[in-house]
Amino acid sequence: MKLYVNPMSPNSRKALLAAHDLGIPVEAQVVDLVKGETKTPAYLKMNPNGMVPTLDDDGFVLWESNAIMQYMASTKPGNALLPDEPKARADVLRWQSWELAHWDPACGTLIWENMLKQAFGAGAADPVAVKAGEEKFHRFARILDARLAGREWVVGAAPTLADYSLASYLMYAQPAKMPLDSYSNIKRWLGNVEKREAWKATQPRMPA
Ligand SMILES: N[C@@H](CCC(=O)N[C@@H](CS)C(=O)NCC(=O)O)C(=O)O
Known part of the structure; x- marks a missing residue:
């Protein structure tokens, strides 16, 4: 999974926290907000909001930090971070x-x-x-x-x-x-x- 993040961003951190706790190896691609890297045509094609985080799981592109967290957790059935009950x-x-x-x-x-x-x-x-x-x-x-x-x-x-x-x-x-x-x-x-x-x-x- 590739995760476009900025380490200073709380929403990025949410996705990184989930990945880390779940033991999911992610390739973190750091995006510089100040340099406008979330506003390039290529980035906006993935995430039209021009925000981080964005996940790319082998072509499946997902934005919204909480959705990313839930998606990651659902790839690890039975984990405690997203209970089944x-x-x-x-x-x-x-x-x-x-x-x-x-x-x-x-x-x-x-x-x-x-x-x-x-x-x-x-x-x-x-x-x-x-x-x-x-x-x-x-x-x-x-x-x-x-x-x-x-x-x-x-x-x-x-x-x-x-x-x-x-x-x-x-x-x-x-x-x-x-x-x-x-x-x-x-x-x-x-x-x-x-x-x-x-x-x-x-x-x-x-x-x-
Ligand atoms: N609801 C979004 C919010 C994402 C968000 O606000 N990201 C901020 C960093 S924490 C951002 O990329 N801001 C850049 C901008 O607003 O242009 C999520 O949870 O992923």
């Missing part, structure tokens, strides 16, 4: 859907305002946007924190794709100043994810 599987899909619909945008505003904006020379953080981002973050962090009360993992008793999807944006919790202080369950759970070999193996080297 219908209710557990639906629960994984529920949290991966919530992650894309609510959690990513909540984290994303703070990543842009507090971290990327300056790095891309787009000016200082806008206090109004930061405040709105923090409110959005709190709205959804409360839900995830409540879910994790008394639980080690988001679904069932073992890590699943849902944990990796939900944790990926938190790789930037610190530089993006995500207000995690009052969410003790999220912090404990994130500590569990960070201990996984797959998390360590996919940790990018952060620029200063």
Whole structure:
């Protein structure tokens, strides 16, 4: 399988986490977003969104990080990351859907305002946007924190794709100043994810 990724991208990391945990050898092709490598005609032919990640499995091209994760897991029947039991599987899909619909945008505003904006020379953080981002973050962090009360993992008793999807944006919790202080369950759970070999193996080297 060939995986077009950028190691700094949380969505790319989701696909890499799944591949690593499942023991699927992937040929990672690094795509430079700043140089516009996701906007070339050849890349857009594969992924018209001009985004990473994109998977190419012997001509089968797939984009959307969570779909890629599920596809990878389904090539390894019986694995714990995507349980076979219908209710557990639906629960994984529920949290991966919530992650894309609510959690990513909540984290994303703070990543842009507090971290990327300056790095891309787009000016200082806008206090109004930061405040709105923090409110959005709190709205959804409360839900995830409540879910994790008394639980080690988001679904069932073992890590699943849902944990990796939900944790990926938190790789930037610190530089993006995500207000995690009052969410003790999220912090404990994130500590569990960070201990996984797959998390360590996919940790990018952060620029200063
Ligand atoms: N929903 C997509 C989002 C992918 C996405 O936003 N990728 C970012 C990097 S994390 C990207 O490639 N951005 C480039 C752009 O927006 O032009 C997924 O989950 O794969």
